[in-house]
Amino acid sequence: MGTSLAVYPFADIIDSTTRSTMRLLINRQLVGTFLSPRSCDATLIGDLEINIKQLLTKLDALDYVLELMNRENALH
Incomplete structure (x- = not known):
């Protein structure tokens, strides 16, 4: 879809949550802070x-x- 997680100020949104907030990444590959995931992160990696x-x-x-x-x- 694009590079939203790399473009500021939008890229900061994902890190503005508390560490206990569940985050979901749906993307072709792991990016950003999902490379070192939090315990409550969820991912769907691959073909969108x-x-x-x-x-x-x-x-x-x-x-x-x-x-x-x-x-x-x-x-x-």
Whole structure:
């Protein structure tokens, strides 16, 4: 998607949380402070489209999101 975790001031947001706050990184590779993760960090590393589809499937939300996307695409 981009380099948001490397561009300031946005890059500072991820480090502004307390150490006990769960953080989730969804990215092709580990970056930034996730290279030395906190105990409550979670990551989905790899292909973004595949990981999001798997996550939506586990949440039983894939069909709903695909329908939303189809409706939005039909408007444009």
